[in-house]
Amino acid sequence: MSYQVNEKGYYGDFGGAYIPEMLYPNVEELRSRYLEIMNEPSFKEEFNQLLRDYVGRPSPLYFAKRLSEKHNTRVYLKREDLNHTGAHKINNTIGQILVAKKLGKDRIIAETGAGQHGVATATVCALMGIQCIVYMGEIDIKRQAPNVARMKMLGAEVIPAKSGSKTLKDATNEAIRDWINNPVDTHYIIGSAIGPHPYPDMVTRFQSIISEEIRSQLHEKEGRENPDYVVACIGGGSNAAGTYYHFLDNPDVGIIAVEAAGKGVNSGESAATSQLGKEGIIHGCKTLLMQTPDGQITEPYSISAGLDYPGVGPIHAHLYKSGRGEFYSVTDDDAMKAGLELSKLEGIIPAIESSHALAVFNDKKFKPEDIVVISLSGRGDKDLDTYINHFKL
């Protein structure tokens, strides 16, 4: 079985490009050029130089001694939280802005829910001096004021989406409408391993720097390239796809995905997409998504804004259905506890998204000799208010 995308843009039954006719030229231009561009030596050189000097890569692979003792196994943390802007998202936006430049685009659009992807996009647009427009639901603009301020400081224009539920999916619709109207000069930066082909594959390849580094760092520390398990949280699934990428075809490496159960998988307030989702089309691809019996997308819920997404990238739908990945879901409460535990044991305050991955020990028992690599996708500064309210700090 293959876990890579095929020529038609599918991972098993999932993926493809389900887009309005009028978007076809834009997506086709990208599809026909992305691999050739990414393989150009000048592209690779600039991408790697920016990852090193601007993002601060390689991010450390840190052996978490006290956390390991607590859970009686060997835990390494991949420190994406130490990247510039505080999470893994910048790996992808750096890659896509360079693709946009190679395609001759001088205008960038994006949509954002919690604002994290909007900030990562505004950051690289400032870096390159390129115009940036971010669509964001009107309700999300109110909920995420600090990220809106960051985007504005970085020179981006934030346009409110006022239709529907005034959240992420409405912002996505606005971004797609914009792209249809501006096919020649504009590139659309999607922020996770989702969207019409080639986006899931392109985003996964940019994030695959994570597993590339894990291999060489683990070789240096343990004399072997392959851990026993890699663990990551899944919103749309970009940090997870990057963490798994170089291990997908190696059955000795266990792949563990952790989703947000919110207030409980069956509470009606959850984002546990693989367990609750059915096949459907979202954001231009066929995947698992949370929907009503007549196919309307259900509003997801999670305490962590970055996991609050009703779908999952097609690669993960395939890992779930094929059984290659083990999927768990973690409630708000358990994630928050795991975040506090890491803070106290290791002096690292994680993003609440990453805290979900850290809660894997509640569900999965590892052997003492196992090497478990967990993607610490982001830092907790942005979540301080949520930690304060939850723990009455």
Ligand SMILES: *Cc1c(COP(=O)(O)O)cnc(C)c1O
């Ligand atoms: C956005 C975000 C996520 C979820 O996005 P993926 O595409 O699933 O990786 C996870 N962690 C952090 C810190 C984020 O900002």
